[in-house]
Structures are given as structure tokens and as C-alpha cells.
Amino acid sequence: MNPVILAIESSCDETSASVIKDGKVLSNIIATQAVHEQYGGVVPELASRAHQQNIIPVVSQALLTANVTKSELSAVAFTRGPGLLGALLIGCSFAKSFALGLGIPIIEVNHMQAHILAHFIEDPKPEFPFLCLTVSGGHTQIVLVKSPLDMEVIGQTTDDAVGEAFDKTAKMLGLPYPGGPMLDKAAALGNPKAFAFPVGNMPGYDYSFSGIKTSVLYFLQKQVKENPAFVQENINDICASVQFTLIKTLLKKLVQASKDLNINQIAIAGGVSANSGLRHTLQEYAKKYNWQVYIPAFQYCTDNAAMIAMAAHFQFLEGDFATQYVSPEPRMKI
Ligand code: KG4
Ligand code: ZN
Numbered sequence: 001m002n003p004v005i006l007a008i009e010s011s012c013d014e015t016s017a018s019v020i021k022d023g024k025v026l027s028n029i030i031a032t033q034a035v036h037e038q039y040g041g042v043v044p045e046l047a048s049r050a051h052q053q054n055i056i057p058v059v060s061q062a063l064l065t066a067n068v069t070k071s072e073l074s075a076v077a078f079t080r081g082p083g084l085l086g087a088l089l090i091g092c093s094f095a096k097s098f099a100l101g102l103g104i105p106i107i108e109v110n111h112m113q114a115h116i117l118a119h120f121i122e123d124p125k126p127e128f129p130f131l132c133l134t135v136s137g138g139h140t141q142i143v144l145v146k147s148p149l150d151m152e153v154i155g156q157t158t159d160d161a162v163g164e165a166f167d168k169t170a171k172m173l174g175l176p177y178p179g180g181p182m183l184d185k186a187a188a189l190g191n192p193k194a195f196a197f198p199v200g201n202m203p204g205y206d207y208s209f210s211g212i213k214t215s216v217l218y219f220l221q222k223q224v225k226e227n228p229a230f231v232q233e234n235i236n237d238i239c240a241s242v243q244f245t246l247i248k249t250l251l252k253k254l255v256q257a258s259k260d261l262n263i264n265q266i267a268i269a270g271g272v273s274a275n276s277g278l279r280h281t282l283q284e285y286a287k288k289y290n291w292q293v294y295i296p297a298f299q300y301c302t303d304n305a306a307m308i309a310m311a312a313h314f315q316f317l318e319g320d321f322a323t324q325y326v327s328p329e330p331r332m333k334i
Contacts, residue, residue, distance in 0.1 A: 005107070007309035012137070016304050023310075025306045028062070078094070078107075079111045084330065092326070096324055110334060115134055118304075131257055132267040136163050155205020169239075173238060195238060216242060273295065279295050
């Protein structure tokens with residue numbers, strides 16, 4: 001059987017739909033919600049309402065682009081979690097009713113597993129087992145990926161996610177939302193060694209990113225007292241230094257895990273894997289540590305339904321279907 005699956009992603013502020021046929025992604029439509037820009041962050045209630053407005057046009061466009069009709073679909077997949085409850089509810093309810101109407105099964109997908117499985121959309125694909133550094137706005141994890149559906153989190157943040165550290169630092173510096181990509185751009189023009197920030201030291205493969213936020217805040221307060229124009233004059237160097245610290249912290253634990261487990265297949269996934277500094281440094285580490293590295297194409301780093309479709313494809317092959325009783329799970333774990 002060659003499954004044709006419609007997949008829906010609605011966990012945060014992107015409404016996305018994708019069609020996958022026998023493991024090949026035919027469409028990946030993403031509607032980004034601009035409404036949050038004026039608030040400097042995602043407003044959950046507004047996200048839900050925007051999903052409600054976007055979902056039908058996005059799904060229609062995904063089917064049209066893929067040149068697939070409703071009657072050809074074998075299943076409908078959706079993101080069950082983790083994510084914002086109200087946002088997840090839109091995708092979940094839509095998928096359930098659409099599948100019920102068509103008389104086809106539904107597949108519930110874990111958003112973080114899907115970020116990792118985005119590596120199987122295009123070549124080159126990692127070999128099992130591999131280690132994946134999964135870095136997004138809500139998560140920072142080192143995942144041991146044994147097979148498409150068998151994953152084990154071996155390390156994770158004990159407080160903030162690294163994406164949050166990027167976004168909150170950007171906000172402190174007065175950079176517009178979304179902060180992470182803005183900080184990345186400014187960092188490319190600065191000196192990463194200009195300022196030193198302390199790195200949280202956690203046991204094992206765990207992380208802590210709440211300290212760096214506070215240390216940047218105190219550093220800025222002190223400097224601005226002496227020179228009110230400090231931030232404007234040094235914005236690129238501050239961004240480069242913060243980014244350097246965050247990347248160094250992330251990769252230190254990844255190096256340790258790779259050594260301990262003797263695994264040199266290394267991947268990154270999630271929104272922060274779009275960061276140019278992280279992508280570049282990972283290439284350098286590949287040479288230094290003899291790693292085979294896998295870096296997703298930009299369009300598959302941040303939230304998209306193609307990755308949900310890829311995960312759903314693997315689940316379909318395993319007969320892993322949900323029932324109509326399924327509901328969103330905002331804190332869903334890998
Ligand atoms: O995976 P994602 O799209 O949504 C979540 O599941 O959280 O990740 C969003 C996160 C945000 O924190 C955003 O600022 C960060 O990814 N991000 C970046 C870059 N692009 C997105 N952070 C640093 N540099 C980037 N280029
Ligand atoms: Zn995500």
C-alpha cells in the first residue's frame with residue numbers, strides 16, 4: 001500500500017498542512033501568524049483564532065498543490081502535542097472531523113519526534129542510531145534515536161529552552177519579534193569573543209539556560225549606567241557573544257554524549273537549528289570530531305506540517321492509529 005496522508009500542524013503560531021504520498025512530501029503550506037508581532041511574543045488566544053481562520057484555506061491549498069483529492073487520502077494526521085492547548089485543539093478537532101467525514105483513520109503525532117523525523121524528508125538521511133540535538137522555543141534535548149519511532153531523551157534543559165534564551169535576550173536588546181532570527185542576523189556582524197558570559201553547568205547531558213538571561217540583564221544594566229548608548233553601539237558584539245555562549249554550551253554536552261555512546265551520526269532539529277552560527281559550528285565540529293552531521297533544510301527547521309506528515313508516514317506503516325477519543329496533550333513527551 002502507498003499511503004497518502006494529509007498532515008496538520010497547529011501547535012504554536014504556524015498553521016500548516018502537508019500531503020505525503022508513500023513517504024514523499026508533495027506539499028507543505030505554511031500560514032505564519034503576523035498578529036503576534038505587535039505584542040512581542042505569541043498570544044495563545046490570538047493563535048487559536050488565527051488557526052481557526054487559516055485551517056481550511058491552508059488544507060485546501062495543500063491538497064491542491066499536491067494534486068490530491070480528498071477521496072485519495074488514506075489517513076489524516078495532526079500534532080497532538082506539545083504545544084498551546086487552544087492552538088492544538090484546532091488542528092486536532094479539524095483532523096478528527098475531516099477523517100470521520102471521509103471514513104479514514106487518524107494519526108496523532110508528537111511535535112518533537114516530528115522535528116527529528118524531518119531529517120527523513122530529503123537526502124542525506126541519518127543512519128540509526130543517531131544523536132539529535134533538538135532545539136526549539138520550548139525544548140532543548142539530546143535525543144538518542146534508535147529507529148523512527150523509538151527515541152530516548154538522554155539530556156534536556158532543567159529550566160528555559162535555548163530558543164527562549166535567544167528570544168528573551170533579543171527582547172532585552174530591543175530587537176523586534178521574533179527575536180531568535182534577529183539576534184542571529186546581528187551576531188553575524190559581531191565579535192563572538194567581545195564579552196564573556198557565564199555558562200550554567202549541569203550534571204550529565206542536562207542544560208540550564210535561565211542563568212545566562214539574568215547575567216546578560218545585569219551586564220546590560222551596569223554598562224548602560226556608564227554609557228546610555230552602550231547597547232546601540234555594541235549590539236552586534238553583544239549578540240555574537242551571547243550566541244557564541246549558547247552554542248558552546250549546547251555542543252559541549254553533545255560532544256560528551258557522542259564520546260560516551262560512541263555515536264558519530266549527529267543531527268540537529270527544531271527552530272533554533274535554523275541558527276547560522278549553530279549550523280556553521282556544527283560543520284566545524286564535524287571535521288574536528290569526525291562526525292557525520294545532518295542539518296535540516298531551512299524550511300524544515302521551524303514549524304511545518306511536512307515533518308508531521310513524515311512522522312505520520314512511519315506511524316501508518318506500523319499501524320499506529322488514534323481513535324476519535326484522542327485529545328491534545330500540551331505537555332506531550334517523547
Ligand atoms: O520549532 P519552532 O519553530 O517552534 C517551537 O516548537 O518552539 O522554534 C521556534 C524557536 C524560537 O525560539 C525562535 O526564536 C527560534 O526557534 N529560532 C531561532 C532562529 N530561527 C528560529 N533562534 C536562533 N536563530 C535563528 N536563526
Ligand atoms: Zn517546533
